[in-house]
Amino acid sequence: MKTIPHNIFxxxxxxxxxxxxxxxxxxxxxxxxxxxxxxxxxxxxxxxxYITSAFDSLLVILDENYPNLKxxxxxxETILRDxxxxxxxxxxxHTYEIPVxxxxxxxxxxxxxxxxxxxxxxxxxxHSEKIYTLxxxxxxxxxxxxxxxxxxxxxxxLKKPRPKVEKGSIGIAENQTGIYPNASPGGWQIIGRTPLxxxxxxxxxxxxxxxxxxxxxxxxxxxxxxxxxNENPSELKLL
Amino acid sequence: MIELLSSGxxxxxxxxxxxxxxxFGVPISGAMDKNLSELANLLVGxxxxxxxxxxxxxxPKLKFTSACIIAVTAYKARALLNGKSININxxxxxxxxxxxxxTHIKTLAYLAVSGGLNTEIKLGSRSQYQMITSLSKCQKGxxxxxxxxxxxxxxxxxxxxxxxxLYDRNTIFVNILPxxxxxxxxxxxxxxxxxxxxxxxxxxxxxxxxxxLENNLKGISSVPVMPGTVQLTPEGRLIILMRDAQVTGGYPxxxxxxxxxxxxLAQKSAQQHINFKILFQYEN
Numbered sequence: 001m002k003t004i005p006h007n008i009f010x011x012x013x014x015x016x017x018x019x020x021x022x023x024x025x026x027x028x029x030x031x032x033x034x035x036x037x038x039x040x041x042x043x044x045x046x047x048x049x050y051i052t053s054a055f056d057s058l059l060v061i062l063d064e065n066y067p068n069l070k071x072x073x074x075x076x077e078t079i080l081r082d083x084x085x086x087x088x089x090x091x092x093x094h095t096y097e098i099p100v101x102x103x104x105x106x107x108x109x110x111x112x113x114x115x116x117x118x119x120x121x122x123x124x125x126x127h128s129e130k131i132y133t134l135x136x137x138x139x140x141x142x143x144x145x146x147x148x149x150x151x152x153x154x155x156x157x158l159k160k161p162r163p164k165v166e167k168g169s170i171g172i173a174e175n176q177t178g179i180y181p182n183a184s185p186g187g188w189q190i191i192g193r194t195p196l197x198x199x200x201x202x203x204x205x206x207x208x209x210x211x212x213x214x215x216x217x218x219x220x221x222x223x224x225x226x227x228x229x230n231e232n233p234s235e236l237k238l239l
Numbered sequence: 240m241i242e243l244l245s246s247g248x249x250x251x252x253x254x255x256x257x258x259x260x261x262x263f264g265v266p267i268s269g270a271m272d273k274n275l276s277e278l279a280n281l282l283v284g285x286x287x288x289x290x291x292x293x294x295x296x297x298x299p300k301l302k303f304t305s306a307c308i309i310a311v312t313a314y315k316a317r318a319l320l321n322g323k324s325i326n327i328n329x330x331x332x333x334x335x336x337x338x339x340x341x342t343h344i345k346t347l348a349y350l351a352v353s354g355g356l357n358t359e360i361k362l363g364s365r366s367q368y369q370m371i372t373s374l375s376k377c378q379k380g381x382x383x384x385x386x387x388x389x390x391x392x393x394x395x396x397x398x399x400x401x402x403x404x405l406y407d408r409n410t411i412f413v414n415i416l417p418x419x420x421x422x423x424x425x426x427x428x429x430x431x432x433x434x435x436x437x438x439x440x441x442x443x444x445x446x447x448x449x450x451x452l453e454n455n456l457k458g459i460s461s462v463p464v465m466p467g468t469v470q471l472t473p474e475g476r477l478i479i480l481m482r483d484a485q486v487t488g489g490y491p492x493x494x495x496x497x498x499x500x501x502x503x504l505a506q507k508s509a510q511q512h513i514n515f516k517i518l519f520q521y522e523n
Contacts, residue, residue: 007417009416009417010414011414011415011416011417011495012414012495012497015465015495017416017417017462017463019417019462025460049258050258050259050261051261051262052261052262052463052464052465052486052487053262053463054460054461054462054463054487055460055461055462056460057462057463058463059462059463059464059465061258061465136262136264136461136487137262137263137264138264138461138485138486138487139264139485139487140264140370141260141263141264141265141266141368141370141371142263142264142265142370143264181370182370184370199263201361201362201370201371202361205263206260206263206265206362207263210262211262
């Protein structure tokens with residue numbers, strides 16, 4: 001049992017902001033944030049309209065203006081005091097394998113190679129060996145923000161964003177790696193593409209991977225890419 | 240059915256919004272001015288959850304293929320049915336082949352049809368948004384299906400009183416947000432004393448304000464934001480997030496607009512002036 005340093009801020013008659021002081025963003029911090037979120041959703045089921053999470057904070061929106069926000073704040077304080085992260089909460093997260101065809105689609109691999117001084121094969125090896133944590137989904141509907149990328153692969157965003165990045169593109173920006181769920185403008189350095197559909201508005205939930213889950217990339221060639229794309233683009237494999 | 244003979248300046252289908260997918264990066268969306276979108280539904284006997292057509296500045300030219308009861312709501316607008324002027328903020332009966340035009344809109348107008356619109360539902364809402372719905376806004380030549388008028392709902396003369404003078408107000412009521420506390424006293428004073436101008440770069444995602452303020456705040460990591468959140472950019476500009484805003488943002492958060500003020504702001508357009516008034520400071 002431990003109390004995570006935090007602050008609860010009342011920002012309107014129906015909004016509360018909970019921010020945590022994490023020493024760094026890592027799997028533990030995401031786990032805590034997502035577990036607290038789930039707990040609040042459960043305990044205040046009839047009061048909470050929705051909760052938005054980012055790196056280290058939660059925005060809790062209530063259904064209606066709440067007559068006594070101070071009481072609610074006090075109740076939340078009780079949840080956050082003596083908070084326990086047990087092994088069960090760790091178990092509710094999964095590790096997924098995402099196939100990536102790097103060489104055919106990685107249009108920025110060459111500039112990353114120049115920037116890092118590594119050859120393309122080394123880049124592939126470093127990027128695909130690491131297990132990443134999904135920090136959050138945002139920026140675009142379904143965009144997966146993951147980290148942390150090995151220091152050697154760190155690279156700034158493109159100076160000028162591309163008008164169109166293809167659906168499924170895997171990019172790097174600083175120490176984060178991300179997946180574009182749909183074709184859209186974008187400034188991340190593109191190192192490959194997955195045939196998998198990571199976001200589908202006609203599914204409930206629209207994305208299977210959730211914040212706190214882990215991801216490992218598996219290098220595949222163009223033949224395997226096309227096979228998955230044509231046969232089972234929605235089949236996400238657990239590792 | 241409704242056929243769109245022209246699309247208007249910016250026309251989209253909106254309901255209350257999409258609330259439960261912010262953790263998938265999906266914006267809330269929904270009608271910019273909930274007062275007048277809900278009034279439109281009320282006038283035709285719909286629950287406030289029904290989708291309406293939101294029109295901006297110049298509305299579309301619409302043709303009805305069946306008889307129905309409609310209402311056009313606006314702060315100011317001109318509505319013509321087959322070229323003849325009709326009342327806004329009132330029930331109106333339309334017949335098959337009637338053509339409706341809404342022009343001179345200040346700034347947003349809403350059209351509700353008795354029974355509601357039967358457009359696609361994506362992630363629990365009919366609100367149009369890029370990459371979520373098949374069309375990101377209404378297009379010329381498109382047909383909008385109707386659920387069908389409820390027979391039980393008869394046209395009534397009883398007008399619903401709604402005080403439109405609230406849109407004359409230029410004062411925007413706000414609550415403070417965390418990074419406000421770190422601003423210098425001088426900037427805090429300026430925020431409530433200065434008159435701000437809405438810039439031309441204002442749309443359903445955000446309204447930008449023209450005046451620049453000093454900004455000595457440190458950058459922050461991405462935090463959750465919502466419609467009505469006021470951010471301060473590194474160059475010292477204020478951005479007020481509107482209904483289609485992203486759900487997280489990396490700029491310091493200064494204010495949160497009250498629900499009513501967000502509706503009032505939605506009806507203002509580029510070059511209009513506003514000022515902020517802090518509603519109440521919670522003991523945080």
